[in-house]
Amino acid sequence: MRIISFYSIKGGVGKTTAAVNFAYLNARDGEKTLLCDLDPQASASFYFRIKPMKKQSSKILVSAKKKASRYVRETDYANLDLLPSDISFRKLDIRLDRARNPKRHLAETLRQFTGEYDSLFIDCPPNITLLSENIFRASDILLVPVIPTTLSKRTYEQLRLFLSKKDVRVEHVIPFFSLVDRRKNSHKEMMSELWDAHDDFLKHYIPYRSEIESMGTLRAPLPAVRPRSENSRMIELVWREILDRLA
Amino acid sequence: MKERHFRADDDSLQGYLALAENQFELERESTQDSRLALYDTFDWRLYRKGFFACAVPGSFLVRKAFAASPHLECEMEVIPKTWDRFENERLRSFMKDILGDRALLPLLDFEVREENFAARNEDHKIICRLSTLTPASDGGRPYLLIKPLKGYARESEPLYALAAESAMEELRTSILEELLRAQGIHPGEYSSKLDVRLDKGQTITEAALVILHHLLSTMKINIPGIIADYDTEFLHDFRVASRRTRACLSQLKEALPRDAAKKYNKDFKNIAQRCNVLRDLDVFLLEKQRYYDLLPQHLHRGLDSYFAHVRRDRKSRQKKFTAFLQGEDFKSILDDWEGFLAHPETPGGSDPAIAVARKRIYGRFRKIINEGRKITDASPDRDLHTLRIECKKLRYLLEFSKSLFPAAKMKKLVQHLKDFQDNLGEFNDLTMQQINLKEYLERSSGEPRRNQLESAAIGGLLAALHNRQIEVREEFCQRFADFDSKEIHSLYEELFKRGKGRAS
Numbered sequence: 001m002r003i004i005s006f007y008s009i010k011g012g013v014g015k016t017t018a019a020v021n022f023a024y025l026n027a028r029d030g031e032k033t034l035l036c037d038l039d040p041q042a043s044a045s046f047y048f049r050i051k052p053m054k055k056q057s058s059k060i061l062v063s064a065k066k067k068a069s070r071y072v073r074e075t076d077y078a079n080l081d082l083l084p085s086d087i088s089f090r091k092l093d094i095r096l097d098r099a100r101n102p103k104r105h106l107a108e109t110l111r112q113f114t115g116e117y118d119s120l121f122i123d124c125p126p127n128i129t130l131l132s133e134n135i136f137r138a139s140d141i142l143l144v145p146v147i148p149t150t151l152s153k154r155t156y157e158q159l160r161l162f163l164s165k166k167d168v169r170v171e172h173v174i175p176f177f178s179l180v181d182r183r184k185n186s187h188k189e190m191m192s193e194l195w196d197a198h199d200d201f202l203k204h205y206i207p208y209r210s211e212i213e214s215m216g217t218l219r220a221p222l223p224a225v226r227p228r229s230e231n232s233r234m235i236e237l238v239w240r241e242i243l244d245r246l247a
Numbered sequence: 248m249k250e251r252h253f254r255a256d257d258d259s260l261q262g263y264l265a266l267a268e269n270q271f272e273l274e275r276e277s278t279q280d281s282r283l284a285l286y287d288t289f290d291w292r293l294y295r296k297g298f299f300a301c302a303v304p305g306s307f308l309v310r311k312a313f314a315a316s317p318h319l320e321c322e323m324e325v326i327p328k329t330w331d332r333f334e335n336e337r338l339r340s341f342m343k344d345i346l347g348d349r350a351l352l353p354l355l356d357f358e359v360r361e362e363n364f365a366a367r368n369e370d371h372k373i374i375c376r377l378s379t380l381t382p383a384s385d386g387g388r389p390y391l392l393i394k395p396l397k398g399y400a401r402e403s404e405p406l407y408a409l410a411a412e413s414a415m416e417e418l419r420t421s422i423l424e425e426l427l428r429a430q431g432i433h434p435g436e437y438s439s440k441l442d443v444r445l446d447k448g449q450t451i452t453e454a455a456l457v458i459l460h461h462l463l464s465t466m467k468i469n470i471p472g473i474i475a476d477y478d479t480e481f482l483h484d485f486r487v488a489s490r491r492t493r494a495c496l497s498q499l500k501e502a503l504p505r506d507a508a509k510k511y512n513k514d515f516k517n518i519a520q521r522c523n524v525l526r527d528l529d530v531f532l533l534e535k536q537r538y539y540d541l542l543p544q545h546l547h548r549g550l551d552s553y554f555a556h557v558r559r560d561r562k563s564r565q566k567k568f569t570a571f572l573q574g575e576d577f578k579s580i581l582d583d584w585e586g587f588l589a590h591p592e593t594p595g596g597s598d599p600a601i602a603v604a605r606k607r608i609y610g611r612f613r614k615i616i617n618e619g620r621k622i623t624d625a626s627p628d629r630d631l632h633t634l635r636i637e638c639k640k641l642r643y644l645l646e647f648s649k650s651l652f653p654a655a656k657m658k659k660l661v662q663h664l665k666d667f668q669d670n671l672g673e674f675n676d677l678t679m680q681q682i683n684l685k686e687y688l689e690r691s692s693g694e695p696r697r698n699q700l701e702s703a704a705i706g707g708l709l710a711a712l713h714n715r716q717i718e719v720r721e722e723f724c725q726r727f728a729d730f731d732s733k734e735i736h737s738l739y740e741e742l743f744k745r746g747k748g749r750a751s
Contacts, residue, residue: 030320049372073398076365076373081397219371 001113003120005139009155011126013145014178014206016043017215018238019123022143024221025239027080031118034072036110037085038092038135039125045084048075049219052086068112077224081117092131102130107138128162136168141246145178145206148190156194174245176238177205202245204237250394251407252422253415260379260389263413264364267377270405271366276376278362285356285423286326287434288349289472289481294434296345299423302326302353309341326351328477348533350478355430358383366406374399375406382426390422391415437468439484441491444650447601452591454600455502458495458647459588462488467581474569479529482568486526489515494643498607501596507587514580522568527679528561541711542704549704553687604648609743611641616736619727624720628678631723635671638664652742660738667730670722677716684709 006019019035027033037044042052050073072081099105113120124135136142144159146152156175163170175198181187194201206212211222211231218225223232255263267273284302287293293300293309298318300309307326309319321335328350330342342351364377378392393410395403410417418425427434443461445454465488472481493515496508531538535554539547571577596603615637622630642664649657684705 049370051370071398074396076396 001115001117001120002140003110003122003138004141004143005122005124005135006143006145007124007132007135007159008126008145009128009159010147010152013147013152014212015126015145016047016123017212018143018145018176018178018206018235019121020044020047020215021221021223021235022239022242023121024077024080024224025236026119026121027077028223030079032079032116033119033121034081034083034113034117035075035121035123036083037123038089038131039085039123040087040089041125042085042087042089044123045082047215047219047221048073048082050075050082050084053084053088054086068109069116077221085123089125093129096130096134103133104137106131106134110138128159133166133168136163136170139170141172141174141242142170143242144173144175146175146194146201147179148177148187148194150190153190153194172246173200174202174242175200176202176242179208180205181208202238202241204234204241206238207231207234250392251410252418252420252425253391253393253410254418254425255379255389255391255413255415257389259413259415260391263391263409263415264377266409266413267366267406270409271368271374272371273377274365274367276363276365278360280358280360282356282358284326285354285427286351287354288346288351289477290349290437290439291435292345292347292349298345300351307338309338326353328352348478349480352477355427355432357426366403368402375403377406380422384426384429390418390425392422439465439480439487441646441649443647445600445648447599447651449600451499451502451596451598451600451603454647455495455499456588456591459492462492462495463581463585463588466492470572474572476565476569479533482522482526482529486519486522489518491643491646493519494640495647498640498644499603499647501598501603503591507591511584511587514584518577518580521571522564525561525564525568527683528557528564530676531557531680531683532561538708542707546700546704546707549698549700549702550708552698552701553705556687600648601651604644604651605743605745608641608644608648609739609745611637611644612739612743615641616731619731622723622727624724628674631671631674631720632678635668635675638668638671642668656738656742660735660742663730663735667726670719670726674716674719674723677712677719681709681712681716684712 004022006015006022008015016039023033023035035044035048045052053071068083072083074081096102096105101108110120122135122139124132144156146156160173162168163173177191177194180191191201191205209231211226211229212235215222222229223236226232264273281303286300286302297311298309300307302308305324306320306322308317311318319335319338319341321333321338323334327333330339330346330351333339333342360381360383362379364379365373366375366377368374374396376392376394376396378394379389380392381387381389391410393403393406395406424434441458441461443457445457449457466485469481469485469488472478473485493512496503496512496515500508502508532554539550542550615634618630618634618637622634642661645657645661645664649661688702688705
C-alpha cells in the first residue's frame with residue numbers, strides 16, 4: 001500500500017481539488033483507493049456528497065482500539081472509498097501530542113488499511129503542525145500544489161527547509177503548479193523561474209478555470225462527470241506525469 | 248452491508264421499483280445483455296473462497312458477488328486452463344494462490360439481462376445499488392439484488408423493507424447458486440476431504456459401509472476428469488479414495504467377511520498399480536520448476552529434452568490408463584464392488600465402531616512410537632519406508648473416525664501426524680525420483696543420440712536430490728521427537744487408550 005499525501009502550508013491552493021480528482025483517476029485504473037479526508041473543513045467529503053462524521057470522530061485516528069475502517073464510506077465510483085472528516089479533526093494535534101509516539105503515531109494507525117487498499121490518498125489540512133509532521137512521516141509520496149506567485153514560492157521553500165531540518169525522509173516530494181492563469185504574465189514568469197530553480201516541478205499543471213471551480217456545485221470529480229472536457233484532460237496529464245515520475 | 252438477493256416476478260419487480268422511486272431518487276445506470284460462462288475448479292476452489300469467475304465475450308472477470316463490481320478484470324479471448332498461463336500479472340498471482348494444481352473449467356453457460364439502478368439520498372449521494380437480473384433460462388423469472396454501499400447499510404434499510412412489501416422471496420443462498428441448482432449443479436458439493444459423519448451407536452460394519460460408499464462415489468465422480476485429462480488432481484483424488492478403501496478393508500478387519508475383503512483389496516491394488524507410475528510422473532511434472540531451480544542456468548537446456556521425454560511417457564501412460572478405465576475389466580470390478588456394498592452378504596461385526604477405532608488407533612500409534620524410537624542415523628532407509636506406511640495407516644484411521652471424537656483434538660492429532668508424514672513423504676519421493684532418473688540414464692546410455700548436456704543435467708539433479716535427501720534424513724530425528732512428545736502421547740491416551748477417560 002502506498003500513501004500519497006496532498007499538502008500545502010498555504011490554504012486555497014487547489015489541494016483538495018487535486019486530491020479528489022487524482023484519487024478518482026487512480027481508482028479508475030483499478031487501484032483500490034481510500035481517500036482520507038483529514039482536513040477539518042471536510043471539503044473532500046463534501047465533493048463526494050458524503051456527510052461529515054459524528055463528533056469526536058478524531059479519536060479513531062489516534063486510538064488503536066477504534067477501527068477506523070468502520071467509518072469508511074463507499075463513494076459513487078468503483079474502487080474508491082472515503083474516510084470522512086469533520087470539525088473535530090482540528091483537535092487531532094492535541095490528541096497526537098498525547099500519544100505514545102507523537103511523531104509517528106499516524107503512520108502506525110494507517111497501517112490497518114494495508115491489504116484492503118492499494119493506495120491511500122490523504123488530504124491534509126494546511127499549516128505546519130504535529131499532524132502534518134505525522135503525515136509526512138507516514139507518506140511515500142508528497143504532492144505539493146503551488147500557485148505560481150511569490151508567496152507560494154516562499155511557502156514551498158519553507159516546506160523543503162522544514163523537511164530537511166526535521167530529517168523527514170519522504171521518498172518522493174513532487175511539486176506541481178495549480179490554479180494557473182495563463183493570461184497573467186506574473187504566473188508565466190514565476191513558472192519559468194521555478195522550473196529553472198527546481199527541476200522537480202512537473203511540466204503539466206492544473207489551470208484556473210471556472211469549470212474546475214464549479215466542482216463545488218457538481219460535487220463530483222471532474223473527469224467522472226466531464227470526461228471529455230479540456231480541463232479533465234489537463235488534470236489527467238498531471239496525474240499521468242506523476243505516475244511516470246513514480247515508475 | 249451484505250448484498251441480499253430476492254426472487255421476483257415481473258409484477259412484483261415493477262411494483263418494487265415504483266415504491267423505491269417514491270422514497271429515493273432512482274436512476275437507471277445501465278442495461279446490458281450478457282452471455283456468461285462460469286468457471287471454477289472441479290472442487291470449487293474459487294467458490295469456497297467467496298469468488299466466482301466468469302467469461303463474457305472479450306473479457307474475464309473475477310467477482311466477489313454476483314453483480315458486484317469486478318474484483319479483477321482482464322481482456323482476453325481464450326481462458327487458460329491453469330494459473331501459469333494467465334498473462335495478466337494480477338490474475339496470475341490471484342489464480343496461483345487459489346487454483347494450485349487444479350484446472351479452471353467452464354461449468355455453466357447462461358444468458359442474462361442485467362439492469363442496474365442507483366438509489367440516491369437527499370444529497371444525491373448513491374447509497375445503494377439495485378440490480379435486476381433476468382436469465383434466459385429458469386423461465387425468465389427476474390431476480391433482484393440489493394447492494395448497499397459501504398457505510399450506508401442503515402440508510403438503505405427501507406429498500407429491504409420494500410422488497411418484503413412487494414411480496415418478493417428472499418433467497419437464502421445467492422442468485423448464482425439458484426441458477427446453478429436449476430441446472431443440477433451443486434456448488435461446493437465436491438471436496439476431496441473425507442467428510443463422513445459416523446454415529447456413536449453404529450457397529451463397525453455399519454460405519455465401514457458409510458465410509459466405503461462415500462469413497463466409491465468419490466472414485467466414480469473423478470473418472471470423467473481423469474479420462475478428459477483436465478488436471479492431475481482427478482487421478483490423485485481417485486487414487487486416494489481407492490487407497491482409503493483398501494485401508495478400510497484391511498484395517499477394519501471385523502467389518503466385512505474376510506474373503507470378500509481380501510478379494511476387493513486385491514482388485515483395488517490392481518487398479519492402483521496401473522496408475523502408480525502415471526502419478527509419479529504427474530508429481531514430477533508439477534514440480535518441474537523446482538528441478539530447474541536446482542541446476543545452474545547453463546544446464547537447463549539439458550533438462551528440456553528430459554522433461555519432453557517425461558511428458559511423452561506420461562501421455563502414453565495416461566492413454567493406457569484411460570483405456571483401462573473405459574474397458575470391461577474395470578467396469579466389472581466397480582460393478583462387483585457396488586453390488587457388494589449394496590448387499591453385503593453376511594451380518595458382519597457387531598462391535599461398536601468407536602471401540603474398534605480406539606483399539607486400532609491406539610495400537611497403531613504405539614507401534615509407530617516403538618518403531619520410530621529404534622531408528623538411528625545408522626538404520627537402513629527401508630526402516631523409514633516401513634514407518635511411513637504405518638503412519639499412513641494411522642492417518643486413515645484418524646480420518647475415518649474423525650466424527651466420533653472431539654473435533655478440535657482430532658484436528659490437532661491429524662496436523663501433528665501430517666507434519667511428521669511430510670518428512671517421511673519427502674524422503675520417499677526423493678528415493679523414487681532418484682531411481683527414475685537412474686533408470687532413464689541406464690536405459691538410454693547406449694543411445695548415440697543422447698547429448699552430453701542432458702547427461703550432465705541429470706547427473707546434476709541426482710547429486711542435488713541426493714544432498715537434499717541427506718538433509719531430510721537428518722531432519723527425521725527432530726521431526727520424530729516432535730511427534731513423540733508428551734502432549735501427543737497424552738492426547739492419544741486420553742482419546743483412545745482403554746480404560747481412560749471417555750471424553751466423547
